[in-house]
Amino acid sequence: MPNLIERQRHIIDFTLSSLLRRKGKNCALLLVYTLIVFILASVLFFTHALKREAALLLNEAPEIIVQRTLAGRYQTIPIAWSDRILKINGVISVRPRLWGYHFDSAFKANYTLTVPAGNPPQQGSIDIGSGISMMRGANRGDIIAFTGHDGIPRSFKIRNILEHESQLLANDLILLSEEDYRDFTGIPADQATDLALRVRNSREYGIIAEKITRIYPDTRPIVRTEILRTYDALFGWRSGLLIVIFSAAILAFVIFAWEKATGLSAEERREIGILKAVGWETSDILLMKFWEGTVISLTAFLVGIILAYLHVFFTSSALFAPVLKGWSTLYPAFPLTPFLDLGQVATLFFLTVVPYTITTIVPSWRAATIDPDAVMR
């Protein structure tokens, strides 16, 4: 056993020194390889982090949301409907929610308006997110004006600046009272945006949703787990799509690697010839080539992953964020929670190291079967 390890150690030693002798050629390969790993790893890490963020946010979402549709389009829902829905067994509470978006043409920004469930601001005053506060230069106690649905501006006093732990949630948020909301958006007094249901038993979601659609056929109940699933599929699909696009780059890289591995220089051929002449066997040369590939792959793989990690979790994925996030680009930079998972690393390995390794098998074998007399003559 110690003998076996010694043998491998010597071969690795030899491989490293021979790699270092050809710095230029190997550096170019390493650079391209690292870049490929970096790009793919960034895509995977970023979408995964977004998925987690979405899951964390949705943890506190209501179990079932009931929306109303009219001719397939989304509509406000009559508040009176909540009484009948509350009578369904298993529904703990029904809360009509009021929320929507507002486009501020002066600042070219989209705000989210919400009437909070608990502790709403008094009529005439609002709470705003830190992003709006920064953009409009408004602080606590200031008066701020927004244009309502009828074109008439309304002014509000700022009660609070929201410092939420999740930037994603609170940055563009405006909290206001129900009266102000109805006046501002023009939504009638007996209507709500949707109904939020609390249901304790997760096994009853489906049945309750079915009962609701039976009572009110024009409603569309959305279960929380469905939202999670949809987000997940969406992000998974996005990263998959990017990988498919980048597969052209992978292919180019594989061709590059093939080219590098096949195009042995005269010097390399001579080296192999001499090695064989002094008693190395074909299997030894193959072993050497194996270690060569391992050294290059491992270096590129690790460096690529580390760079991608820094890119995604420390610079918030500056390069890909616009493509992958996909929703309102008004959202500010928000730090993602660092997370690395075994499946991602394995996926990455299959997408980069495996194609590289496989393309180099045949060239390595060709190199290893060179006849010593043919090259040294």
Next chain:
Amino acid sequence: MILHPGILALFLSSLLISLMTIYAASCGFMILRRWDIDSGSELQLALERRTCLISSIASYLLALQLLSLFLFIQTADSISHLFVGAMCAVGTLTVNSFGYPTLLLKVLNFILAGLWLILNHADNRGYDYPLIRAKYLLLLIMAPFILTETVVQCIYFTGLKPDIITSCCGTLFSQGSRGIASEILAIPTAPMKILFYSCMAATLAAGARLFLKGKGSYIFAIMSGVTFVISIASIISFISLYFYEMPSHHCPFCILQKEYGYVGYPLYALMSLGTITGLGVGLLQPFRKKETLGMIIPAIQRKLAAVSLFSFFIYTLIASWPILFSSFNLKG
């Protein structure tokens, strides 16, 4: 079809594995037909060189097969919440009827590749390629299985349709669309425990006999195969329960997760190592009569038996650890 990165990686690896297999099998076919060790023709020389390539392809194949097996389970697990009712990989694999066949084929191909490497190792030890025909016959047997795996996996993945919200309706589509069995039917615990430990004891005894006296290689090989099946059944039936500390969660895949300290990886790795080396002992037995291998094969068999014994033993230790030392108890 879900455009999930893991699925794409599996597609790619299957494709590459299949290409390598086709290449290796065509070379193997050539070798089977034209191999003549006494000839000094150019063809024979080229074929001899090619065997070297094939064995390095096969060793990469084995490594890839092992990795892709784990990636397959991992991917199935990570997309499980896309399907209503699926809690982990078990649910995802039952979404359509090609999930489990893919898994089985992956396991089978991994074992076959391992056996091939053992045969190859023995062949390389004899100077006149004594096992060349057997080796390439096995390769030709393996090839259809590997290609089938690629096809079945492709059908499985393309048949996956996630239950997500569509623009027209929410819950209506997902509810009652199908009932996924999120748990596996398991054999009762008590008899399975007796069966597992007695089977393991018998295998270890057969292995020890082979190691010490050099007898009973077929019995040991058969016992290794039986142990493999019983070990998997035991993981489902009771071993996993002790790791989950839950009396009703019979899942062979969740022990691969972080929550359980990735304990599944050493368990499955040891189990397959023990099985492959154990089966390898039996595979080599008929070639003992070959002249050039007369002395070599018994030595290899002893080594294989030692590896197999060691793996099964450590496997049993890890599996028994929580049974003996955790506070979790299955007896009411």
